[in-house]
Amino acid sequence: MEQRYDPEKILEEMRSHFQGFRGWRIAAGILGAFLLVLLWSTWFTVQPEETVIIQRFGAVHRTVGPGLHFKLPDGIERVRTVPTARVLKEEFGFQTTAVAIAGQRTQYADSKAYKDVSLMLTGDLNVIDVQWIVQYRIEDPIRYLFWVRDTRQTIRDISESVMRRVVGNRLGSDVLTVGRVAVSTEVKEEMQKILTEYEAGVRLVTVELQDVTPPDPVKPAFNEVNEARQDRERTINQAQEQANREIPKARGEATRTISEAEGYTLERVNRATGEATRFRAILDEYQRAPEVTRRRLYLEAIGAILPEAKALYIVDSEQKALVPWLPVESGQLPQAGGSKP
Amino acid sequence: MNNIVKVGLGVFVLVAFLVLSGTLYTLEEGQQAVILQFGRPVGQPVTDAGLHFKLPFIQDVRRFEKRLLIWDGDPNQIPTKGREFIWVDTTARWRIADAKKFLESVATEDGAQSRLNDIIDSVVRDQVSASELVELVRSASWEVPPGEVLEEVPAEMQEELKKKIARGREEITRTILAEARKIIPQYGIELVDVRIKRLNYVDSVQEKVYARMVSERKRIAAQFRSEGEGRSAEILGTMEKALRQIRSNAYRQVQEIQGKGDAEATRVYGEAYGGDPEFYAFSRTLEAYKEGQNKNSVMILTTDSDYYRYLKKAGADPVRPTP
Numbered sequence: 045m046e047q048r049y050d051p052e053k054i055l056e057e058m059r060s061h062f063q064g065f066r067g068w069r070i071a072a073g074i075l076g077a078f079l080l081v082l083l084w085s086t087w088f089t090v091q092p093e094e095t096v097i098i099q100r101f102g103a104v105h106r107t108v109g110p111g112l113h114f115k116l117p118d119g120i121e122r123v124r125t126v127p128t129a130r131v132l133k134e135e136f137g138f139q140t141t142a143v144a145i146a147g148q149r150t151q152y153a154d155s156k157a158y159k160d161v162s163l164m165l166t167g168d169l170n171v172i173d174v175q176w177i178v179q180y181r182i183e184d185p186i187r188y189l190f191w192v193r194d195t196r197q198t199i200r201d202i203s204e205s206v207m208r209r210v211v212g213n214r215l216g217s218d219v220l221t222v223g224r225v226a227v228s229t230e231v232k233e234e235m236q237k238i239l240t241e242y243e244a245g246v247r248l249v250t251v252e253l254q255d256v257t258p259p260d261p262v263k264p265a266f267n268e269v270n271e272a273r274q275d276r277e278r279t280i281n282q283a284q285e286q287a288n289r290e291i292p293k294a295r296g297e298a299t300r301t302i303s304e305a306e307g308y309t310l311e312r313v314n315r316a317t318g319e320a321t322r323f324r325a326i327l328d329e330y331q332r333a334p335e336v337t338r339r340r341l342y343l344e345a346i347g348a349i350l351p352e353a354k355a356l357y358i359v360d361s362e363q364k365a366l367v368p369w370l371p372v373e374s375g376q377l378p379q380a381g382g383s384k385p
Numbered sequence: 386m387n388n389i390v391k392v393g394l395g396v397f398v399l400v401a402f403l404v405l406s407g408t409l410y411t412l413e414e415g416q417q418a419v420i421l422q423f424g425r426p427v428g429q430p431v432t433d434a435g436l437h438f439k440l441p442f443i444q445d446v447r448r449f450e451k452r453l454l455i456w457d458g459d460p461n462q463i464p465t466k467g468r469e470f471i472w473v474d475t476t477a478r479w480r481i482a483d484a485k486k487f488l489e490s491v492a493t494e495d496g497a498q499s500r501l502n503d504i505i506d507s508v509v510r511d512q513v514s515a516s517e518l519v520e521l522v523r524s525a526s527w528e529v530p531p532g533e534v535l536e537e538v539p540a541e542m543q544e545e546l547k548k549k550i551a552r553g554r555e556e557i558t559r560t561i562l563a564e565a566r567k568i569i570p571q572y573g574i575e576l577v578d579v580r581i582k583r584l585n586y587v588d589s590v591q592e593k594v595y596a597r598m599v600s601e602r603k604r605i606a607a608q609f610r611s612e613g614e615g616r617s618a619e620i621l622g623t624m625e626k627a628l629r630q631i632r633s634n635a636y637r638q639v640q641e642i643q644g645k646g647d648a649e650a651t652r653v654y655g656e657a658y659g660g661d662p663e664f665y666a667f668s669r670t671l672e673a674y675k676e677g678q679n680k681n682s683v684m685i686l687t688t689d690s691d692y693y694r695y696l697k698k699a700g701a702d703p704v705r706p707t708p
Contacts, residue, residue, distance in 0.1 A: 265602035272606035276613030298635030309646025316650035320657030
């Protein structure tokens with residue numbers, strides 16, 4: 045209030061006193077305008093996501109929520125607005141330059157400066173490129189404003205330090221694959237613990253890993269490992285496929301040859317049984333008249349054979365030298381010597 | 386007369402205002418103040434925000450931060466115990482614990498920052514140089530997780546990983562904080578926390594690390610490929626074994642079954658033909674003649690054969706038994 049009573053202004057007013065009635069009116073006018081300004085500063089509205097802290101002579105007097113509120117004029121009471129319901133976001137290793145509107149792609153800036161943030165060492169002393177975000181809400185606006193200076197920078201520093209510690213306690217391959225969720229959970233818990241120790245008045249909503257990749261120069265080599273892993277699976281599958289194709293086929297073929305062998309056996313036994321029965325039957329009859337049957341069988345047989353022969357020579361039983369007159373080597377047999385019955 | 390009263394009133398108001406404005410002062414939330422009397426601090430620092438009184442003209446107010454403040458050091462290139470150069474970027478949190486001492490020793494925040502630079506930088510340098518790089522990266526309690534992630538770590542690196550380390554990152558950080566705290570209270574400063582924010586290889590080392598990572602990856606890739614081929618050969622071998630087993634087994638069964646059949650047939654024949662072996666020989670021989678390939682063959686029969694006996698003479702012979 046005291047700064048409003050500008051000594052110069054008072055002198056001005058006092059000088060105007062000597063100028064009489066007109067001076068008084070001007071003074072009243074100035075005073076009226078001054079009061080109006082003071083009056084104007086006695087009310088304010090608070091947006092739904094905000095909390096307002098009212099400081100009287102610098103000290104925190106009260107906090108108010110959304111709506112229309114009144115206060116003592118400026119100089120006595122001052123307001124500080126804090127968006128307590130809004131979720132605030134910090135990005136690490138990248139920066140969103142243009143937020144997507146209705147189906148457009150979000151654009152990110154990516155530069156060397158961000159690499160300083162995102163490149164870190166893993167437990168196996170390799171380098172990994174981790175990008176992440178931290179979302180938080182201002183839980184206690186008084187602590188947020190008056191207990192820690194530049195809370196945002198504090199959140200950034202803690203987040204970087206904790207993320208490096210957590211990643212340092214893991215293998216690079218772990219962070220790249222299965223460890224992502226565990227890393228973000230661990231970072232969130234540890235960050236919250238430190239922020240609570242600092243009494244920063246901040247509640248973390250989430251910590252989430254974004255792109256986690258090997259550093260650019262190493263990426264092709266990492267891809268090669270993935271390809272090799274695929275190759276391995278492919279080679280194994282191919283072999284398995286061949287085995288699956290050939291073994292059942294061999295089994296079928298084995299069953300077939302066994303069945304065929306069984307068929308052969310059946311045939312062999314049946315034939316034997318048949319032939320044996322036939323022989324026994326003939327033998328029975330033969331035994332009744334052996335001599336005649338024998339001769340008959342013999343003659344029948346010769347009779348069946350002879351028409352098949354190419355040539356037949358009938359030689360007198362006294363003739364001994366048979367060979368000399370047969371033109372065996374020519375193959376052309378003279379018809380005069382023989383006859384076909 | 387009236388004018389004189391007016392002037393007097395004006396002067397009084399002016400003087401009253403000056404006295405009042407010299408007596409009253411406000412202290413913002415998050416600030417503290419030291420009252421100086423002729424440049425010398427008097428009384429305890431004022432830490433409550435709000436409207437306060439002091440003696441006008443002879444007392445002066447110096448305001449300081451009460452909040453937690455940031456100290457952010459420049460990144461330093463420091464060699465570790467293993468002679469590797471690394472970038473270390475530390476950050477610290479501090480607050481003015483004793484405003485009077487603070488005013489006397491460093492006077493301003495800038496002064497404090499430069500003192501902190503000197504102290505923390507040197508402590509960090511000492512501690513980093515006395516530690517292995519691994520100790521700065523990992524916790525002492527850390528152990529290699531079991532399981533498949535190790536698949537991608539080369540064998541000798543695994544050995545390296547399993548080595549116990551004497552101090553971990555937490556302990557180094559704690560030591561830095563403790564060492565720095567020893568010196569700092571004389572400045573009226575409370576050092577709340579010191580953290581290693583960033584830790585990275587210097588560029589030339591980074592190149593080498595990348596080269597190592599690439600070669601490591603290539604080795605792992607080769608290992609995967611050969612593993613695949615190995616497994617494939619194993620599967621094909623097993624398949625070959627199974628095939629041979631199936632086929633030979635089938636062959637054995639075929640032989641057994643056929644043998645049984647042959648034996649059975651032999652038995653049946655034997656039993657039947659045993660009745661008259663001579664007649665069997667006779668009839669079977671005749672059968673064989675008939676079945677034999679007689680086409681294109683030349684037959685020579687003598688006239689005393691049974692078949693042509695009557696070609697020479699029609700008389701009855703005493704019948705001889707046929708051979």
